[in-house]
Amino acid sequence: MDHKKAVVxxxxxxDSATALAIAADQGFVCxxxxxxxxxxxxxxxxxxxxxxxxLNAAAHKLVKLDLQAIGGSALTDISIDVPESDLVVEDSGGxxxxxxPARNTIFLSIALGWAExxxxxxxxxxxxxxxxxGYPDCRPEYIAAFEAMANLATRASVExxxxxxxxxxxxxxxxxxxxxxxxxxxxxxxxxSCYQATESGLACGRCDSCQLRKQGFSxxxxxxxxxxx
Amino acid sequence: MDHKKAVVxxxxxxDSATALAIAADQGFVCxxxxxxxxxxxxxxxxxxxxxxxxLNAAAHKLVKLDLQAIGGSALTDISIDVPESDLVVEDSGGxxxxxxPARNTIFLSIALGWAExxxxxxxxxxxxxxxxxGYPDCRPEYIAAFEAMANLATRASVExxxxxxxxxxxxxxxxxxxxxxxxxxxxxxxxxSCYQATESGLACGRCDSCQLRKQGFSxxxxxxxxxxx
Numbered sequence: 001m002d003h004k005k006a007v008v009x010x011x012x013x014x015d016s017a018t019a020l021a022i023a024a025d026q027g028f029v030c031x032x033x034x035x036x037x038x039x040x041x042x043x044x045x046x047x048x049x050x051x052x053x054x055l056n057a058a059a060h061k062l063v064k065l066d067l068q069a070i071g072g073s074a075l076t077d078i079s080i081d082v083p084e085s086d087l088v089v090e091d092s093g094g095x096x097x098x099x100x101p102a103r104n105t106i107f108l109s110i111a112l113g114w115a116e117x118x119x120x121x122x123x124x125x126x127x128x129x130x131x132x133x134g135y136p137d138c139r140p141e142y143i144a145a146f147e148a149m150a151n152l153a154t155r156a157s158v159e160x161x162x163x164x165x166x167x168x169x170x171x172x173x174x175x176x177x178x179x180x181x182x183x184x185x186x187x188x189x190x191x192x193s194c195y196q197a198t199e200s201g202l203a204c205g206r207c208d209s210c211q212l213r214k215q216g217f218s219x220x221x222x223x224x225x226x227x228x229x
Numbered sequence: 230m231d232h233k234k235a236v237v238x239x240x241x242x243x244d245s246a247t248a249l250a251i252a253a254d255q256g257f258v259c260x261x262x263x264x265x266x267x268x269x270x271x272x273x274x275x276x277x278x279x280x281x282x283x284l285n286a287a288a289h290k291l292v293k294l295d296l297q298a299i300g301g302s303a304l305t306d307i308s309i310d311v312p313e314s315d316l317v318v319e320d321s322g323g324x325x326x327x328x329x330p331a332r333n334t335i336f337l338s339i340a341l342g343w344a345e346x347x348x349x350x351x352x353x354x355x356x357x358x359x360x361x362x363g364y365p366d367c368r369p370e371y372i373a374a375f376e377a378m379a380n381l382a383t384r385a386s387v388e389x390x391x392x393x394x395x396x397x398x399x400x401x402x403x404x405x406x407x408x409x410x411x412x413x414x415x416x417x418x419x420x421x422s423c424y425q426a427t428e429s430g431l432a433c434g435r436c437d438s439c440q441l442r443k444q445g446f447s448x449x450x451x452x453x454x455x456x457x458x
Contacts (some may be wrong), residue, residue, distance in 0.1 A: 045299030046278040070343040102342030105382045114299040126450045149374040153366045154333045225316040 005120035012047030019126035021184035029058040038068035043201035047192040104137035124166045174216030189225035234349035241276030248355035250413035259286040267297035276421040333366035353395045390422035403445030418454035
């Protein structure tokens with residue numbers, strides 16, 4: 001088995017925990033990256049650390065980045081309410097207001113920088129084009145374009161190495177993600193998906209993210225280990 | 230004249246000040262963006278604010294981002310010395326050790342996020358492929374790839390708008406940049422290019438960046454307004 005290093009974006013949610021388990025299962029030595037970007041609650045950062053330790057990651061790094069400075073999302077701008085209904089609140093373009101402008105691009109860029117420092121050329125991100133079809137930066141064509149850009153941006157690329165942006169969940173349903181993670185031993189009780197969780201990680205059960213997650217466990221036919229308020 | 234908004238990356242150095250003057254001259258309402266990314270000195274951030282005010286920018290935003298967390302460059306890692314010689318210190322790939330891994334990608338990504346919030350589709354960056362030929366993320370093909378990626382990454386792109394990454398200095402020599410800036414009224418005495426300037430903005434006169442700048446003023450046949458130690 002090839003023990004290559006990989007940088008894995010681990011937000012603390014269900015999807016990224018599964019992406020981490022898949023990277024580890026593929027034999028990568030995982031270097032986990034999380035961002036303190038002004039999100040509404042810090043419990044997902046605690047979850048990110050716990051999950052990384054549980055899945056035997058080689059490192060966990062937290063990078064501070066003030067995305068509140070640019071605003072524009074319900075997840076970073078406290079003047080915008082997080083939607084709590086069956087209807088995802090969308091702006092005129094059909095994009096949820098929980099979309100954070102250019103977030104995946106910013107996170108992948110910093111992952112690219114750390115990968116370069118580590119001498120790694122593999123980056124894992126748990127994006128999903130099924131549940132998050134409204135997010136432009138969850139689409140396969142976007143990921144392909146990022147990879148092409150990364151392969152011109154870096155020292156490694158000048159030296160002829162190629163970056164691979166792995167998106168193992170991109171075409172999976174929530175149900176499939178959960179089933180895959182369970183076979184790999186992911187403890188989803190450690191993960192926090194809620195957009196407005198309490199500091200201790202209790203989920204609201206009502207926001208879009210909670211609803212998608214609930215439906216996933218239900219469809220997978222397994223007990224939902226989420227700790228609700 | 231079309232008064233469109235643009236996001237302009239303004240580090241506080243000579244090149245980005247000129248890029249800002251060019252953007253303003255083209256009729257853009259300039260929203261300047263600087264990063265407190267763990268660089269060795271803060272005088273360039275003060276310079277960024279002064280230059281933006283001097284050139285009548287509509288806004289100046291400072292985003293905190295801890296690039297020291299990922300390390301890997303003489304500019305953010307205090308364990309690596311900044312080179313002070315005629316010979317640029319390079320690693321085996323011919324890339325200066327003052328290269329910050331993925332820096333332009335990270336900065337452009339955050340600029341993209343802010344542009345999206347502002348409803349702007351134009352971003353200016355003062356990269357230069359002549360003086361910084363060793364930096365992979367200063368090459369025209371890299372910028373083109375970033376633009377292609379940006380046009381898949383965002384809400385605006387879903388709505389059919391196109392982002393333009395403007396690089397007005399990309400093929401200019403330092404001498405040409407200085408001459409252009411002077412015709413546009415840039416006060417280069419306000420700018421700080423030195424990799425190890427003092428807190429009050431005095432330049433060392435010895436690092437690579439100081440040497441390139443000195444040679445530029447000399448070749449342009451104008452008085453160097455830099456305040457040296």
